[in-house]
Every structure is written in C-alpha cells, then in structure tokens.
Amino acid sequence: MTKQERKTIATSNAPGAIGPYSQAVQFGNMIITSGQLGMNAAGEFPDSVSEQAKQSLTNVKAILEAADYAMEHVVKTTVFLKDMGDFQTVNEVYATFFAEPYPARSAVEVAKLPKGGLVEIEVIAVK
Template identity: 80%
Template sequence: MTQQERKTIATPEAPGAIGPYSQAVQFGNLLITSGQLGMNTAGEFPPTAAEQARQSLSNVKAILEAAGYGMQHVIKTTVFLHDMNDFQAVNEVYATFFTEPYPARSAVQVAKLPKNGLVEIEVIAIK
C-alpha cells in the first residue's frame, strides 16, 4: 500500500480524534472508521447508553458521508459496551440506523471506554 492509495477521512461533523489516530481511513473502496464514542462535537456525553449509541452512530454516519459513503455501505460493526445490561436499549437504537441486509456485528462488554463513555462503535464499509 502506498500513501497515494490511502486516504485519511476527517469531518468537523463528528468529534475529532482524542489521540494519534484518524476518524477513518479509506483504501480503495474500503473504509474503516475508528471507534466513535457517544459524545457530540463539543465533547459532551448524553446520560444514557441508548442516547450515547444514537450519538455514536450519528458520528459514524457523518464520517461515512464525508467520504461519500452511507450507512447502507456498512458491512461490519463492532459495538463496545461498558455494561452488557445496556445491550437491548442500544440494540433498539442500532436498528434505526440499519436496514436489511444488516451488517455483520460483534458486541462486547469492556472494562472501561475512553472518557468514561458507555458506548463506542466502529464500522467497516465498502462500495
């Protein structure tokens, strides 16, 4: 892979990176996002996991759109939850962002997320 083949994606419509990473990287027709916390561009978190999931997926959508993709291009998601007891509430929000055929998905509980977030979601998209 050459640097000419690799493209960094960044948009002010989603929170900026909080470390040495990109919001997303595109290689050919493949787009991979970094994990998106459920915070807005001002760095504020809504109080519930469901609301954070909505914000996280809105951030993902903004990044996809900045690269010329849409949610229909997502083929794989990974959902990181601080508490697996929030799975059903997050799943209900998740279902409002995707239609059939649904992307493949993993959902895992983690000990801690950056900035004490409750939800973080990353995606792989292709077109």
C-alpha cells in the first residue's frame, strides 16, 4: 500500500485524535474509523452510558459524512464496553443508528477505556 492510495479523513464535528492516529483512513472504497469515545468535539463526556453510546455513534456518523459516506455503508462495528452489564442499554441506542441489514458486530468488555470513557465504537464502511 502506498501513501497515494490512502487518505486521512478528519472532521471538527468529532473529537480529534488524542494520540498518533487518524480519526479515519480511507483506502479505495473502504473507510476504517478509529474507536470513537462517547465524548463531544469539545472533549466532554455525558454521564450515562446511553448518552455516551449516542455520542460515540454521532461521532462515527460525522466522520463518515466528512468522506461523503453514511451509516448504511457500515459493514462491521466493534463495540468496547467498560461494563458488559451495559450491553442492552448500548444495544437500544445502537439500534437507532442502524437499520437492517445490520452490520456485523463484535462487542467486548475491556478493563479500561481512554479518558475514563464507558463505551468506544469503531466501524468499517464500504461504498
């Protein structure tokens, strides 16, 4: 893969990277986002896991839209949860962002997320 084939996707409508990575990378007709925490572009977290899940997916949507993609282009998601007990709550929010046919998905509980987040979501989209 050469640098010419790869394009960095960035938007101010989602939090900027907090390390040496991109919000997303486009390669051909595929976009891979970095994990999006449930914080707004100003770096503020809502209190509840449902609001953080909503913000995380809102961030994903903003990044995709910056590349002229939409949520219906998402084919795979990975959901990282601080507490697997929040799975159903996150599912309820998740279902408001996706329609059938749903993307493939993995969900895992992790010991800790950056900045004390409760949920982080990354996606792969293909157009």
